[in-house]
Amino acid sequence: MKKRILSILLALCMLFCLVPTTAFAEGETNRKVETEQELVAALADGTAEVIRLAKDIDISNSLTILRKVTLDLNGYVLRYANTAANGSVFKIVSGGDLTVIDSRPDAEHRFNSNNALWAPDEPNGKEIVMGGVITGGTGTPCYVNGSSYFVACGGGVYLEGDARFTMDGGNIVGCIANTGGGVYISENGSFTMNGGSIMGCSSWDLSGPGGTPYFGGVYLDSGTFTMTGGVIKDCAKYSVVLNENATMNANGGEI
Secondary structure, three states: OHHHHHHHHHHHHHHHHHHHHHHHHHHHHEEEEOOHHHHHHHHHOOOOOEEEEOOOEEEOOOEEEOOEEEEEOOOOEEEEOOOOOOOOOEEEOOOOEEEEEOOOOOOEEEEEEEOOEEEEOOOOOOEEEEOOEEEOOOOEEEEOOOOOOEEEEOOOEEEOOOOEEEEOOOEEEOOEEOEOOOEEEOOOOEEEEOOOEEEOOEEOEOOEOOOOOOEOOEEEOOEEEEEOOOEEEOOOOOOEEEOOOEEEEEOOOEO
């Protein structure tokens, strides 16, 4: 009996000793977030290598990516909700490297089409999107192809410098900009699409809101777009647009 009690005590001791180490290791590389403030703090914390959404999150400003980080949408919705000012959901600057994944691709979300731009409508939407969603972005001010005036670029994701964006899962839905309603790539930026979708994104013409939609999907001012999987569809008017200094490698997926 004494040996049995001693064994139990030793086992409990080992368990309690391991718990803090495990928690610390998870906290160092993984971070669950439920609010905009927690998400911004996690992106700024270089020890958080994988950030996972634990709730739907509305953001009031673009999320600037300055480092290598993975975001797990986890079936939830990340929405740019600032109606007073334009902004991309993600602005990836030089040195930034964002990978989007989705560990809950069976989550269901509903949208309705409004003049080629899909808008969330969870109770009644006719368009069904499976998995996590990035939505609501309206673009970052930028110069396009040597122009001398600002337009809004990259409603969902905006890349500048040598920024990197990899999409392994999730969906960019219902984002809008003058150029690249879904994704905009400039300079030496690189976008690799291995999975997920870009759907129901649209654009304004250079005269602003209400103009004819042209560049709703992916717009390459320069840089590289590599597509090995995923789907781009229902983006007005063009799904992918390349300027002369841009490169597209189409090795899979569907447009």
